Amino acid sequence: xxxxxxxxxEAQFEFITFSAGDQSFCLEITQIREIRRWTPVTKLPHTPDxxxxxxxxxxxxxxxxxxxxxFGLGETxxxxxxxxxVAAGGGTTIGLLVESVSEILSVAKSAIQETPDxxxxxxxxxxxxxxxxxxxxxxxxxxxxxxDTEGSSV
Amino acid sequence: MSNSSIRDTFFxxxxxxxxxxxxxxAAMEENxxxxxxxxxxxxxxxxxxGGAGAFALDRLVxxxxxxxxxxxxxxxxxxxxxxxxxxxxxxxxxQLADLVEAARDxxxxxxxxxxxxxxxxxxxxxxAENEEExxxxxxxxxxxxxxMAIDLPEAEAEPPGEPEQRRFDxxxxxxxxxxxxxxEPLLLFDALAELGTLSVIADLxxxxxxxxxxxxxxVIDWRLTLQTSEDETVLHEVFEFxxxxxxxxxxxxxxPAESLPADLPEPADPIAAAPPPPDPAVPAALTTEPQxxxxxxxxxxxxxxxxxxxxxxLRVDLDRVDRLINTVGELIxxxxxxxxxxxxxxLPAVAHLTNELEAYKLLARDIQEGVMAIRAQPxxxxxxxMSRIVREAAEATGKKVKLVTVGxxxxxxxxxxxxxxxxxxxxxxxxxxxxxxxxxxxxxxGKDPAGSIRLSASHRSGSxxxxxxxxxxxxxxxxxxxKAIEKGLVSPEAELSExxxxxxxxxxxxxxASEVSNLSGRGVGMDVVKNAVAALGGRVSIASTPGMGTTFxxxxxxxxxxxxxxxxxxxxxxxxxxxxSIIETIRPNPRDLHCIGTDGEVISVRGAYVPIVDVARxxxxxxxxxxxxxxxxxxxxxxxxLTALRVGAIHDQRQVVIKSLESNYGAIAGVSAATILxxxxxxxxxxxxxxxxxxxxxxxxxxxxPPKPELRHA
Numbered sequence: 001x002x003x004x005x006x007x008x009x010e011a012q013f014e015f016i017t018f019s020a021g022d023q024s025f026c027l028e029i030t031q032i033r034e035i036r037r038w039t040p041v042t043k044l045p046h047t048p049d050x051x052x053x054x055x056x057x058x059x060x061x062x063x064x065x066x067x068x069x070x071f072g073l074g075e076t077x078x079x080x081x082x083x084x085x086v087a088a089g090g091g092t093t094i095g096l097l098v099e100s101v102s103e104i105l106s107v108a109k110s111a112i113q114e115t116p117d118x119x120x121x122x123x124x125x126x127x128x129x130x131x132x133x134x135x136x137x138x139x140x141x142x143x144x145x146x147x148d149t150e151g152s153s154v
Numbered sequence: 155m156s157n158s159s160i161r162d163t164f165f166x167x168x169x170x171x172x173x174x175x176x177x178x179x180a181a182m183e184e185n186x187x188x189x190x191x192x193x194x195x196x197x198x199x200x201x202x203x204g205g206a207g208a209f210a211l212d213r214l215v216x217x218x219x220x221x222x223x224x225x226x227x228x229x230x231x232x233x234x235x236x237x238x239x240x241x242x243x244x245x246x247x248x249q250l251a252d253l254v255e256a257a258r259d260x261x262x263x264x265x266x267x268x269x270x271x272x273x274x275x276x277x278x279x280x281x282a283e284n285e286e287e288x289x290x291x292x293x294x295x296x297x298x299x300x301x302m303a304i305d306l307p308e309a310e311a312e313p314p315g316e317p318e319q320r321r322f323d324x325x326x327x328x329x330x331x332x333x334x335x336x337x338e339p340l341l342l343f344d345a346l347a348e349l350g351t352l353s354v355i356a357d358l359x360x361x362x363x364x365x366x367x368x369x370x371x372x373v374i375d376w377r378l379t380l381q382t383s384e385d386e387t388v389l390h391e392v393f394e395f396x397x398x399x400x401x402x403x404x405x406x407x408x409x410p411a412e413s414l415p416a417d418l419p420e421p422a423d424p425i426a427a428a429p430p431p432p433d434p435a436v437p438a439a440l441t442t443e444p445q446x447x448x449x450x451x452x453x454x455x456x457x458x459x460x461x462x463x464x465x466x467x468l469r470v471d472l473d474r475v476d477r478l479i480n481t482v483g484e485l486i487x488x489x490x491x492x493x494x495x496x497x498x499x500x501l502p503a504v505a506h507l508t509n510e511l512e513a514y515k516l517l518a519r520d521i522q523e524g525v526m527a528i529r530a531q532p533x534x535x536x537x538x539x540m541s542r543i544v545r546e547a548a549e550a551t552g553k554k555v556k557l558v559t560v561g562x563x564x565x566x567x568x569x570x571x572x573x574x575x576x577x578x579x580x581x582x583x584x585x586x587x588x589x590x591x592x593x594x595x596x597x598x599x600g601k602d603p604a605g606s607i608r609l610s611a612s613h614r615s616g617s618x619x620x621x622x623x624x625x626x627x628x629x630x631x632x633x634x635x636x637k638a639i640e641k642g643l644v645s646p647e648a649e650l651s652e653x654x655x656x657x658x659x660x661x662x663x664x665x666x667a668s669e670v671s672n673l674s675g676r677g678v679g680m681d682v683v684k685n686a687v688a689a690l691g692g693r694v695s696i697a698s699t700p701g702m703g704t705t706f707x708x709x710x711x712x713x714x715x716x717x718x719x720x721x722x723x724x725x726x727x728x729x730x731x732x733x734x735s736i737i738e739t740i741r742p743n744p745r746d747l748h749c750i751g752t753d754g755e756v757i758s759v760r761g762a763y764v765p766i767v768d769v770a771r772x773x774x775x776x777x778x779x780x781x782x783x784x785x786x787x788x789x790x791x792x793x794x795x796l797t798a799l800r801v802g803a804i805h806d807q808r809q810v811v812i813k814s815l816e817s818n819y820g821a822i823a824g825v826s827a828a829t830i831l832x833x834x835x836x837x838x839x840x841x842x843x844x845x846x847x848x849x850x851x852x853x854x855x856x857x858x859x860p861p862k863p864e865l866r867h868a
Contacts, residue, residue, distance in 0.1 A: 042836040043727065044815075045773035046823055046848075054815065054828060054836050059484040061828045061836055063819040092818050 013112070015105040015131070017138050018085065018098040021073025024138045025098070026105060026131065031143050033086040033093065035101055049075065055095055057086060064095040070146065071126065089143045096146070105138065107131055112140060164205045165258045166469065171198040172251050176538045179243055186228075186235035195243075196225045202250065211257045214250075217268060221246045224278045233278060242274050248542050319350075322389060324378040325403040330371050332399035339376065345392045350382025379407070472568070475528050482518075482525045483716075483811035489518045490832035522716070530565035533611045533620070536575060537562045540582050540609055547586035554593050554603055555586055560610035566618050570690055570710055574620070577683040581622045581706055582607065584680075589624035589704050599701070601625070617692075617734075618712060623705040629698040631655045638664065656696040660684045688843075691717075691732075691826075719810050719839065720787075721831070723802040725770035730810050730829055730839045731787065731801070739804065740786040757786060757798050764788065766798045769840070772848040773824055789842040797846050812839065824848050 015026035016035075041053030041064050050069035054061050064084060068076045076082060081100040086093065112129045128140040178195035185191065203218035225243075227233035235243075249271050256263035324346075328339060346352050357375040362368075380389070386404060393402055493511050501507065537559045548555040566574075590596075590605035597603045608623040631652060638644045638658045650658075658664060662681040680694075687694050692710035711717065711734070719730040746758045747766075756763040766786065786798040810829035813836075815822060826841035 042828070042838065043775070044819075044822055044838070045775060045825065051819075054819070056830050056834050056836050059480060059487065059813075059830065061813045061815060061818060061830075094818060 012106050012108055015107070015138070015140065016085070017102045017105050017133075018083075019100055019102065020076065020096075020098045021068035021071060022099075023071075023073065024102070024133075024136050025067070025141050026138045027085065027087060027141050027143060029104065031087050031089055033088050036084045036086060036095070038082045038084055038097065052097060055084070057093065057095070060093060062086065062093050062095050064097055065146065067096045067098050067141075067146075087143055087146075089147055092147050094147060105131065105133065161209060164209060165254065167205065168202055168254045168258075171202050172247070172254065173535055173538060174198045175247050175250070176541065177534075179240075179247055180538075180541065182235065182243070183240055186240070189229070192225070192229050196222060196229055199225055199250065202254065206254075206257070209257075213263065213268070214253045214257050217246075217253055217272065218250060220272055220275045220279070221250060224275050227278065239278070242271070244542075244545055246271055246275060248545075251542075319381060319383055321407040322378075322380045322382065322386065323405045323407045324376075324380065324389070325401070325405075326376040326378060326393075327401040328372045328374075328376075328396070329399050329401075332396050333372055334370075335399060337396050337399065342392060342396065343376075343378065346378065346380055346389070349384045349388060349392075350380050352381075353379045470528075475525070479525050479529065482522045483813075485518050486522055486811060487830045487832070487834070489515055491834060494832045526567075526716070527565070529568050531568050531571055532563045532565050533571060534562040536571050536578065537609055537611070539575065540578060543579050543582045544586060544607060547583050551587055552592070553586060553590055553605060555590060556604050556606045558606060558608045560608065561612045564611035564613060564618065566611070566710065567712070570618070573686065573690055574708070574710075577686040577708075578620070578622070580680075580683050582609070585622055585624040585626070585704070585706075589626035591627050613712070618710045620708040620710070621705055622708075623703060625703040628700040628702055628704055629656055629659075629696070630700075634658055653696075656698060659696065660694070716809050716811055717839070719808065719829075720804050721806040721808060721837070722785075722787075722804050724773065725775040725802065727775060728805070728831060728835065728837045729801075730837050731799075731842065732826075732839070733807065735789050735791075735842045737788045737790055737796075740788060740798065742786050759788065759796075759798075762796070764796050764798050766800055767846050768800045769845060770800075770802070772845055789846075791843045791846050797842075799842060799845065810837075810839070 014029040016029055016032055017024055017026040019025070036057075039055065041055045043053040044051060044063075050066050052064040052066050055064050066076050068074060076097055076099060079099060082097060083101055084095040084097055085101070086095050088094075112131055114129055115124055115127050116130070118124060126142055126145045128142045131138045131140065175195055175198040178191055178198060181188070181191045182195060199218050199222045203215050203222060206214035206218060224233070224246075228235055228239075233239070245267075249268055253263050253268065255261075326339070326342075328337075332339075343352065343354055355377040357377055358373075360373045360375065362373065382389075386406070389404055393400070396402075489511075493515070496507060496511065541557050541559075544555050544557040547553075585607050586605075590607070591599070591601075593603035593605075596605065606625050608621070608625075610619075610621045610623070612619050635644070635650065635655050635658070638655075638661070639646050641664065643658060643661050643664065644650065659680045660683075662679060664679055664681070684694050687708055687710070690710055692708055695707050695709075696704065697707070698704040718733040720733055720736065722729055722731055740757070740759070742757055748756050748758065748763070750756055755766040757766055758764075784800050784802045785804055786800055787804075788796065788798050791797050810831075812827045813829055815825065815828050815838075822838075824841060824845040825838045826844075827839045828836050829839055831837050
């Protein structure tokens with residue numbers, strides 16, 4: 001797939017990588033609005049554990065999800081480096097609490113591999129594909145699946 | 155501007171014009187002889203026709219034309235407006251609205267009713283009028299047959315003593331084709347006037363009687379006198395384009411001219427360029443066909459004094475207004491933050507700073523009110539829509555109904571108006587169908603056979619009141635109760651107060667009409683109305699007196715964007731509860747608290763026992779009973795009647811900006827929305843009605859299902 005002569009002309013995609021629940025994830029940079037330091041949120045009653053609460057983002061009320069908990073990887077442990085990634089898609093803006101943000105990844109489309117054929121349907125929906133970086137495998141988060149709070153199929 | 159946006163503008167204008175039409179028709183009903191009103195209706199129809207023509211909406215044009223032609227007969231007093239015609243006009247207006255709507259949505263309009271109305275309208279026209287096309291507004295003016303001088307722009311003064319100055323006498327008789335081709339004599343005369351000094355006389359001698367007036371014909375001849383130094387050929391050039399469309403004679407006059415050029419043909423001879431004598435058929439037509447002399451004078455005299463249109467308005471995209479409202483909301487919050495921060499600083503000389511801050515606060519509030527006012531719209535269009543509903547409902551049931559509207563300039567938030575249309579339609583239909591008695595029965599009872607429905611809107615103490623009152627039989631409470639028992643909605647042993655019986659109407663699945671009528675009772679009950687109103691933060695109540703009628707009252711908040719609330723704390727979280735829902739606050743005396751069962755608690759309030767709901771517990775927040783020593787808020791809820799809500803403490807009363815939770819997350823039981831407090835934190839706004847419904851069992855049934863376990867391997 002990686003044709004060296006073709007690579008320079010191919011469109012580059014930029015991702016921001018971060019870790020949640022000791023796993024590496026990334027989101028396409030165009031989906032990310034900003035990255036904020038963690039500040040206490042207002043808790044919402046009757047919500048699943050992965051919904052931390054709501055935060056005031058310049059006048060908009062946005063829900064904050066614990067990405068690790070949402071992916072069933074346990075609650076994010078309080079840490080100095082915890083940040084909230086504010087992401088938007090389909091007219092909805094949400095915040096994702098992650099352990100830490102790592103780097104910006106610039107890859108060609110061909111470098112994104114399909115999600116390996118795993119059994120879990122939900123996992124296949126939540127992860128669009130994987131990118132191999134050195135020894136690490138970075139999972140590309142399907143924001144739509146996270147945004148889908150109604151069905152909460154994630 | 156793209157074609158589609160021009161089209162959009164046209165349909166927006168149509169909406170306004172239709173509104174004006176409905177309004178005009180209503181006014182006509184009161185006084186059909188008021189020409190102002192008739193003209194206004196005519197203009198509305200005419201404008202729709204004109205615009206529709208530009209978009210080749212033929213059906214619309216055709217219908218509007220027929221409507222307009224009949225309207226014109228009324229305008230010219232050829233037709234008297236009786237009740238039957240008035241009804242026809244109303245229905246034509248409705249049909250026109252349907253056609254506009256169909257054209258806008260690209261749907262096929264209801265051809266049946268259109269044809270029926272067209273036929274009825276056609277009955278008021280004779281054949282000629284059915285065929286003719288009204289191109290001009292024929293003003294019903296009386297004319298002297300005397301020639302009249304027409305003011306034209308002063309020509310440039312000719313240099314005196316210019317030897318070539320000659321006087322031309324021009325006779326100009328336009329044919330109807332000249333007008334049909336879009337030529338305008340005034341422009342020709344203007345062109346002539348530029349050549350020298352021109353005087354114009356209109357010869358109205360061929361003017362027919364008004365009754366036999368054909369607006370398409372040309373009956374005015376013109377005699378022009380031009381003093382100019384130009385050559386005769388130049389004059390002909392002016393008429394070049396209309397040469398074949400008129401009879402033209404140009405003669406050099408001798409009397410005042412100093413010089414008579416020898417090269418001119420004999421004065422008596424018609425100029426060679428003059429068109430041949432017209433076809434014999436034309437003069438015949440000129441005299442026999444009815445015709446409109448009004449066109450020329452109407453065009454050249456200053457415009458008639460038209461009544462002023464609506465005040466100038468600005469069409470703004472709703473999104474822009476909403477963005478502005480949002481930003482202003484931010485400003486208010488920001489102002490609160492600044493005040494709070496400055497207070498925290500505990501500056502020594504803070505007094506005048508406080509004054510400035512106070513002024514800032516007032517300004518911010520002013521801006522907010524101003525911006526909110528942009529969204530506010532009079533309920534008039536909504537009420538006008540109801541007049542159609544009443545008419546149709548009356549027709550369907552064979553009842554006679556008068557609709558009276560009061561306070562239709564009352565302004566309400568645009569969204570409220572939009573979302574009120576359906577419930578109101580339903581209630582108005584109900585009032586006609588179920589509320590009013592049949593005319594014969596009314597006569598028996600000594601009432602006016604025509605029932606009346608009164609639709610009123612008013613502002614009262616920060617709320618909008620909308621009332622739908624009929625003067626019918628009133629609610630048949632025995633029947634309602636029977637029905638409710640029959641349907642198993644209440645137990646047969648239940649002792650219900652009158653008000654409780656009335657409120658049974660709002661239960662889902664209740665319909666009083668013993669037979670489902672065509673009109674109401676389509677499976678949509680008053681419960682839907684109630685829910686729609688509740689969704690707007692309002693409530694519906696009923697008052698009914700047997701034999702006198704029934705009144706439904708809808709109470710709505712003024713705006714959907716801000717709300718007055720108590721800032722309270724619940725298990726150490728700050729929350730807001732709408733003041734409107736709170737009846738009173740109680741600091742309970744332990745003597746008044748009583749336990750029922752293991753965890754049921756009631757408080758005696760002036761002798762009545764009111765159940766206590768622990769808000770923290772119902773919301774699933776720290777079950778330590780943190781608020782057990784708190785304050786009780788007495789609320790009246792839909793589901794459970796009077797209830798006392800236990801909260802930690804009341805901190806403040808303030809206006810809060812309502813922020814939707816649903817736009818980014820979803821609905822949460824017991825919480826209606828959120829707001830941002832002075833410190834930038836978010837506080838949840840509680841919904842008492844929903845709150846009391848939450849049983850502790852609901853705690854274990856979160857609205858959103860928990861994540862699926864298999865994802866743990868992701």
